[in-house]
Amino acid sequence: MRRFGPLGVSAFALLVLVLALALFAPFIWQERADAVNPADILRGPSAAHLAGTDPLGRDVLARVLVATRLSVGLALLATGLGVLAGLVLGTSTAVLGRRVGRWIGTLINIAVAFPSLLLALFFAVIFGVGAKGAVLAIGLATAPNFARIAQTLSATIAGRDFISAARIAGVGRFRILVRHVLPNIADSMVITATIAAGNATLAFASLSFLGLGVQAPSYDWGRLLGEGLQQIYIHPAGALVAGLAVVLAAMAFNLSGEVVARAIGLRSTQTGTLGGPPPPALESPMPEVPDALLAVHNLQVSFPGVRPVRGVSLSLRRGEAVGIVGESGSGKSLTALAIARLIEPPGEVTADRLSFLGQDLRGDDVRAHRRLLGTSLAMVFQDPMTSLNPVQRVGRQLAEVVRTHSGASRRTAWERAVDRLSAVRIPDAARRAAQLPHEFSGGMRQRAMIGMGVMASPSLIIADEPTTALDVTVQKQVLQLLQNIRAAEDVGLLFISHDVTVVGQMCSRVLVMYAGRIVEDLPATALRSDARHPYTRALVAAVPDMETDRSQPLAVIPGRPPDPRDLPPGCAFAPRCPLATDRCRTEDPPLATHDGRRVACWHSDLAPAVVPALLKGEQS
Amino acid sequence: MNVWVRFATRRTGRLVLSLWVLVTAAFAMMHALPGDPVRAALGPTAPLELVQARRAAMGLDDPLWQQYLHYLAGLFTGDLGTSMTSGLPVSDVISARLGSTVQMAGLAFVVAVVVSVPVGTLMAVLVRHGRRRGGDLAFTSASVVLATIPEFLMAVGLVFVFSVQLGWLPVAGKAGPDSYVLPVLALAIGPAFVLARIVRVEMLAVLQTDYLRTARAKRLPERVVYLRHALPNALTTTLTLGGLLLGSLVAGTVLVENVFAWPGLGGTIVGSILAKDYPTVQGVVLVYGIGVLLANLAVDVALAVVDPRSTIRES
Numbered sequence: 001m002r003r004f005g006p007l008g009v010s011a012f013a014l015l016v017l018v019l020a021l022a023l024f025a026p027f028i029w030q031e032r033a034d035a036v037n038p039a040d041i042l043r044g045p046s047a048a049h050l051a052g053t054d055p056l057g058r059d060v061l062a063r064v065l066v067a068t069r070l071s072v073g074l075a076l077l078a079t080g081l082g083v084l085a086g087l088v089l090g091t092s093t094a095v096l097g098r099r100v101g102r103w104i105g106t107l108i109n110i111a112v113a114f115p116s117l118l119l120a121l122f123f124a125v126i127f128g129v130g131a132k133g134a135v136l137a138i139g140l141a142t143a144p145n146f147a148r149i150a151q152t153l154s155a156t157i158a159g160r161d162f163i164s165a166a167r168i169a170g171v172g173r174f175r176i177l178v179r180h181v182l183p184n185i186a187d188s189m190v191i192t193a194t195i196a197a198g199n200a201t202l203a204f205a206s207l208s209f210l211g212l213g214v215q216a217p218s219y220d221w222g223r224l225l226g227e228g229l230q231q232i233y234i235h236p237a238g239a240l241v242a243g244l245a246v247v248l249a250a251m252a253f254n255l256s257g258e259v260v261a262r263a264i265g266l267r268s269t270q271t272g273t274l275g276g277p278p279p280p281a282l283e284s285p286m287p288e289v290p291d292a293l294l295a296v297h298n299l300q301v302s303f304p305g306v307r308p309v310r311g312v313s314l315s316l317r318r319g320e321a322v323g324i325v326g327e328s329g330s331g332k333s334l335t336a337l338a339i340a341r342l343i344e345p346p347g348e349v350t351a352d353r354l355s356f357l358g359q360d361l362r363g364d365d366v367r368a369h370r371r372l373l374g375t376s377l378a379m380v381f382q383d384p385m386t387s388l389n390p391v392q393r394v395g396r397q398l399a400e401v402v403r404t405h406s407g408a409s410r411r412t413a414w415e416r417a418v419d420r421l422s423a424v425r426i427p428d429a430a431r432r433a434a435q436l437p438h439e440f441s442g443g444m445r446q447r448a449m450i451g452m453g454v455m456a457s458p459s460l461i462i463a464d465e466p467t468t469a470l471d472v473t474v475q476k477q478v479l480q481l482l483q484n485i486r487a488a489e490d491v492g493l494l495f496i497s498h499d500v501t502v503v504g505q506m507c508s509r510v511l512v513m514y515a516g517r518i519v520e521d522l523p524a525t526a527l528r529s530d531a532r533h534p535y536t537r538a539l540v541a542a543v544p545d546m547e548t549d550r551s552q553p554l555a556v557i558p559g560r561p562p563d564p565r566d567l568p569p570g571c572a573f574a575p576r577c578p579l580a581t582d583r584c585r586t587e588d589p590p591l592a593t594h595d596g597r598r599v600a601c602w603h604s605d606l607a608p609a610v611v612p613a614l615l616k617g618e619q620s
Numbered sequence: 621m622n623v624w625v626r627f628a629t630r631r632t633g634r635l636v637l638s639l640w641v642l643v644t645a646a647f648a649m650m651h652a653l654p655g656d657p658v659r660a661a662l663g664p665t666a667p668l669e670l671v672q673a674r675r676a677a678m679g680l681d682d683p684l685w686q687q688y689l690h691y692l693a694g695l696f697t698g699d700l701g702t703s704m705t706s707g708l709p710v711s712d713v714i715s716a717r718l719g720s721t722v723q724m725a726g727l728a729f730v731v732a733v734v735v736s737v738p739v740g741t742l743m744a745v746l747v748r749h750g751r752r753r754g755g756d757l758a759f760t761s762a763s764v765v766l767a768t769i770p771e772f773l774m775a776v777g778l779v780f781v782f783s784v785q786l787g788w789l790p791v792a793g794k795a796g797p798d799s800y801v802l803p804v805l806a807l808a809i810g811p812a813f814v815l816a817r818i819v820r821v822e823m824l825a826v827l828q829t830d831y832l833r834t835a836r837a838k839r840l841p842e843r844v845v846y847l848r849h850a851l852p853n854a855l856t857t858t859l860t861l862g863g864l865l866l867g868s869l870v871a872g873t874v875l876v877e878n879v880f881a882w883p884g885l886g887g888t889i890v891g892s893i894l895a896k897d898y899p900t901v902q903g904v905v906l907v908y909g910i911g912v913l914l915a916n917l918a919v920d921v922a923l924a925v926v927d928p929r930s931t932i933r934e935s
Contacts, residue, residue, distance in 0.1 A: 007761075051894060110638045113916055115871035118908050122645070125893055125901050126652045202770045206875055210890045228775060229879065233791075238782050243773045280927050344836060345749040374839030381837075386830040391852050391926065401838050497762070 004259050015500040018249045021068040033062040042235045051237045052237065054227065063224060064241050071220040072249060074135055074213075075200040081139025082200070083193050086146020091154050091177055105151065111144035116395035119144070120203055124212050130147060134213040138203045153185040191261045198253030205246045221246045260342055293318050293459055293492045297353035301334045306345050308564045310516040313591070318459065321486055321493040323503035323524070325539065326513035327561050332496050333382075336464045336512070339494070340379055342370070347592055350488025355489075357459060374405045378453025384445035384466040388437040394448050395421070401455040416455060424481055443474030450481060451593050460492040461485070467502070500527070500539045512536045515562050515572035518591055521598035532597075532604040535573050571602070579603045624924075631920055635913060641908040647691050651684070653898065662740065663898045674704075678899075700906070701899035705892070710903035713888060720794060721877065721884035725869050725911075727800065728734050728807035732869075733862065735812040740819025744854075745846055747820075748827050749813070759820075763813035774876035775806035779879070792881040803880045807872050812864045820859050822854035829853075856926055863919030865911040867891040 004012070028544060037057030051061040093101035097484040109118070116138075123137035130369045155182070157163060166176050191607040207213035208222025216223070221242045228238030287585050294316040301309035309331040311410040324332045338349045342362055354361045357376055361369055389397055398420060399413035408416065414433070421429035437445060446466060453461055463482060467475040483506060486493045497503050503510055504527045512520040521582060531537045538557045559576035562568060570587050574580040583602055591600040650657060658674045659666070678701070679687055694700065700710035747756040769777070771859030782802060783791040790799045826832060827850055835849040885904050892900040 106637070107641070110641050113638065113867065114909065114912050115802050116907075117868070117874065118872035118912065121893070122649065122905055123891065125898070126649055127799075129653065129894065198768075205768065210875065210878055211894060212890065225773075225776065232776070232780060236784060240780060243776055247769050247773060250770075251765070254768055256627055306885040341836060342833060345751070370839040370841075379834070379837040381830060383830060387834045389831040389835065389853070391856070392849070397834075400840065400844075404838070404840050405842070449834070452834075471863065526802050552787075604839070620662060 004263050007255065008259035008263070011252060011259055012393065014248065014252035015256045018068065018072060018252050020619050022072040023069070024240065025065040025068050029059075029062040029066050032059050033066040034058065043233060045233065045237055051241045053234055054235075054238055055231065060224075060238050060241055062198040062226075063219065063223065064245050067220050067224055067242075068245070068249070070131075070214060070218060071201060071204060071222070071246070074131060074220065075138075075204045076197055078135045078138035078204065079142065079193055079197045079200045082142035082196065083189065085140060085143035087182075087189070089143060089147035090150025091181065095153075103238040106420050108144050108147045108151065112148050115316075116141040116199075117203060120207060124207060129212050129215070131214045131218065132208045134184045134204060135311070136402075138207070139198055139245050141203070142200065146189070146192070146196070150185065150189065153188055154181045157181050157184045161476055184298060186277060191257050194257035195254050196262070198250040198257070201246065201250045201253065221249075254308070291317055292355075293320075293357060294494070295353055295355045296339060296351060299335065299338055299349070299351040301331070301338045302345060302348050302350075306565045307422055308516050309338065312513070312516075312518055314511055314518070314521070316460070316492045316494060318492055319486065319490040320509070321483075321495060321507040323495045323499055323507035323510045324513055325500050325503045325510060327498060329332060329561050330513040331564075332498075333464050333515045336379075336462050336494065336496050340377060340462055341373065342379075351509060359606075371405050374401065375456035376459045378450075378461045380446070380449050380453055380461065380463040380466045383469045384442055384449055385469065387449055388440075389436055389446055392436070393434055394440065396434070398448070398452045398455050401452060405456060417451075420451040420455055421448065423454065424448065425477075426451070441474075442470050446470060446474075446478050447481060450478070450485070454485060454489075457489070462496070462609065464496045465498065468497070468499075482506070501543050504528070512539065515567060516564060517572070517600065518598070519573065519600045521591070523597070526597070532599040534577050534579050534603070535602045571600075621892075631917065635917055638913050639910070642906065642913070643692065643695065644688075645687055645908070646884060646906045649905070650898055650902055654864055657896070657898045661898065678702075694722055695906075699754050700903035703892075703897055703900045705895050705897045705900075708898050714885065714903055714907055715884060717888055720882060721886065722911075724803055724807060724876070724882065724884065725866075725873050727804045728811070728872075729866055731808040732812040732815055732865070735808070736815035737851075737858070739812075740816040740858075741823055741846065741851060741854075743816070743820045743912050744823030744827065748824060749887060752831050760817065763817050766813045767810050767817070769810060770875070771810060772879050774809055775802065775876050775879040778802045778806050778909040788814050792879075794880075794882055799880075803876050803882055806879070807869060810872075811869060814865060815858060815862055818858050820852060822857050823850055826850045826853045852904060852926060856923060859919055859923050859926065863916050865883070866915040866919065870908060870911045870915065 014148040035058060037053070040053050040057040042047075042053060043049060043057075046052070049061065051059075051064070054060055054063065074457045088106060093104050093108075096104070118142035120134075120137045122139045126135055127133035127136040154177075163176060163180055165407075166180055171179075177410045179403045203224065204213060204220065205222035208220050209226045210222075211226065214223050220226075224242035225246070226243055228235075228240070232239050292315045294314075296315070297313045299312045300307060300308060308329075312331075312335050314322065324335065326332045334343070334347075337343050338351075339354065339356075341349070343349050351362055357372065359369065359372060361373075388394065395414055395417040398417035399408075399410070402408040402416055403410070405412045416428045421433055426432050426444055426447055432440070432444075433492055433494075437448075440448060450461075450466075461482065466482065467478050470478060474603055479502065482493060482495070485491060493507070495503060495506050500510075504524045507524050510520075510522055510524050510527055511518050512535065514535050520531065520536045522531060524535070527536070528540055531540060535557075542556055557576060562572050562575070568575060568585065570583070571577070571580070571589055572583040577584065582603070587602075589600045589602045591598050591606075594604075628923050656675075657873065658671050658678065662671055662674065675681055679690055681689070702708070703710055703713055706713070707736075715825070734867070743756070743759055746752055779791055779802060782789045789802050793799055831853075832845065832850060835845045840849070842897070873882075873884060874886035874889060876882065877884045878890060881887070885907065889901060889904040892898075892904070
């Protein structure tokens with residue numbers, strides 16, 4: 001019961017109460033409800049009659065309680081009918097073959113468009129006024145909805161492999177339906193039916209209230225409500241108690257259904273505390289770079305219960321291209337977002353230093369840096385398909401940058417946008433600017449994103465896996481474009497990728513990240529031959545090149561990246577490292593600086609050749 | 621432009637098909653009735669000659685296909701038949717009462733939208749990143765309860781509080797502007813909260829998207845991020861569901877009109893079902909159906925304008 005929460009438990013309790021009343025109330029209160037007392041008509045609430053009496057002196061509360069059976073019973077009957085009719089209609093589209101199925105589907109779609117009360121009125125005319133007519137009317141009125149749901153559900157099931165297998169095995173359509181499809185959609189249908197029973201209770205009350213449902217001398221809540229409304233001035237309790245009963249019963253059904261649906265469909269939301277105070281930097285302070293465009297020291301990013309970036313330090317000069325490389329989950333993208341101040345709560349960013357163009361970006365007041373970041377920092381994100389606003393014209397999304405930050409007029413901004421689009425080699429830029437993102441190809445969208453970045457005059461471009469989501473053929477164009485802009489405009493480039501080869505080609509310096517830390521910082525030229533950290537060497541060795549022996553299996557790094565929630569005490573790479581010793585497993589190595597390069601490994605002095613050999617040893 | 625032409629053709633095709641189904645259903649209703657509709661309307665004591673004369677006048681003795689064609693032809697000239705109780709043309713009965721119903725439904729829809737969009741947006745912005753969990757829970761629970769209360773119960777409750785207890789507003793009828801307040805509120809409160817919840821959920825989803833991150837990366841003022849980038853995207857789904865709501869609003873008027881003795885079609889249809897005045901029922905059902913179809917059409921067109929992808933996406 002616990003997983004349904006207090007709301008679920010109270011909903012179930014209410015539902016049990018409603019069903020119990022429906023079963024037992026007439027046995028207990030029937031006499032009281034029918035006892036006419038001319039001496040006691042239309043009395044207000046009293047000890048003898050908690051909700052007063054009606055125009056014939058009958059006890060209102062007893063009548064409402066007794067009416068539970070008819071109200072809920074008829075609603076359940078109508079729902080059952082609706083489910084049955086809906087199942088037959090909805091699954092028949094799968095059984096009857098394509099042509100007939102499509103016609104039925106179209107009819108269902110048309111019927112669903114009409115509110116069920118209108119359908120119920122329509123059927124009430126055909127089946128006649130009265131309880132039987134109302135049950136049929138409400139049942140048939142809800143059928144299209146169930147049919148649509150059954151149709152959608154069985155269509156999903158029908159696409160599954162085991163149905164194809166049954167079909168190939170020669171199992172007939174009807175048998176497939178009964179044996180395979182129905183059991184698989186039963187859960188969802190039961191939940192939907194529970195919710196629908198609540199709505200049927202309301203619908204039934206509506207019809208009876210209008211005088212089209214239960215007829216005198218029988219009475220359900222809707223009838224009591226209609227009768228009570230006549231006396232609402234003298235004796236409001238009559239209408240209000242019946243109304244309350246309808247709402248409570250409907251809510252009991254609705255909420256129970258919703259709660260079960262949610263409990264089945266949703267995983268528990270994880271909670272946790274923030275990962276504690278940020279630990280001190282595990283690296284010596286960076287040597288001051290006098291003309292640094294970007295200087296970061298001991299940058300940490302934490303989310304409740306986890307600290308995915310654990311102290312990153314880097315600096316970047318104008319015109320320089322620095323790459324960050326690492327597996328997914330190594331914290332490289334979060335590092336980029338943190339530098340750009342785009343981490344949102346509950347994420348928290350701390351740093352001993354975070355300065356861009358000489359300005360300190362730390363602190364909560366991001367607004368203070370709005371203009372600086374908006375004009376001097378450009379971001380290019382991983383997935384161009386989702387990074388542009390789908391309902392705004394591309395040109396407008398570009399123009400917005402200078403409209404906001406430079407106060408450019410609409411016209412100037414648009415012209416600039418067209419100019420920038422052609423600068424990123426989008427053909428026919430004037431026409432393209434007026435288009436929406438979905439009219440662009442993936443490569444064009446990424447170029448448009450870059451164009452957006454160069455609307456103002458950026459000093460730094462942060463590109464977070466800009467080509468990962470693109471076709472191989474257009475990857476090269478986008479990389480070339482970034483390279484050209486960097487060279488021509490003397491812009492710094494922070495290039496993030498999991499592809500060590502691309503980073504090696506694009507950047508002069510490479511930072512290798514593992515489990516939220518930089519483990520090595522080296523010139524791109526040293527990447528192939530002179531990497532010191534075993535992880536870097538393994539990354540390089542895992543990339544096949546022209547000399548790779550094709551008869552051997554491709555080299556892989558054994559093991560998995562560690563879970564940032566549960567890091568080993570020493571070096572995070574130790575469990576996967578062929579060189580790991582006891583020291584590695586207990587002490588996290590600092591990122592130590594040697595002649596302009598940095599490496600965090602206790603064994604950085606081992607000969608580079610050793611590692612690939614060790615990796616191959618793992619393979620066999 | 622090509623896309624738009626195709627969208628218009630497809631949408632008109634669907635409208636015509638739906639209309640045809642609706643008209644045929646209305647026609648079939650008269651013939652699906654158990655027994656003779658004329659006998660039912662005139663009562664068991666009416667002389668046989670009168671019943672037969674009336675049947676002949678209504679063409680009920682013609683072959684079915686002829687009646688169907690006659691019915692269709694009548695529809696094109698605005699002839700919906702003659703009321704069996706008042707003897708007036710059904711089209712006159714409807715046109716006398718349609719305006720009141722449209723006024724009520726239209727006003728309620730406007731109120732629902734005007735309330736729900738700002739409320740839903742505000743809630744999303746306030747509770748994003750899991751902040752203000754208490755307020756969020758209170759809003760969600762309150763809106764679930766309010767949305768479960770059907771229009772006519774809401775109407776009874778409002779009458780009790782504002783007319784009976786406080787005496788501020790009239791209990792029923794349609795007269796001055798104050799007589800509109802309770803019916804419109806009764807009709808609008810439920811849908812307003814349903815819509816507000818949808819707007820909230822959609823906004824929260826949109827606030828997580830990559831393109832919102834792009835907007836923030838451009839360092840636009842928050843107002844622009846929320847109103848110009850997030851809201852239009854959140855509204856596309858809201859509009860789709862809002863259309864269904866507009867349809868159910870049309871149905872809700874039937875009940876609310878009966879609570880407030882509002883001189884609209886809702887009273888007419890219930891009265892004529894009880895009086896077995898089938899030609900009038902047939903006509904009113906047709907009008908309600910057309911109302912729903914037009915509401916759906918309006919939403920689809922609005923959707924196509926706000927989010928042109930929807931014209932391509934649907935097939």
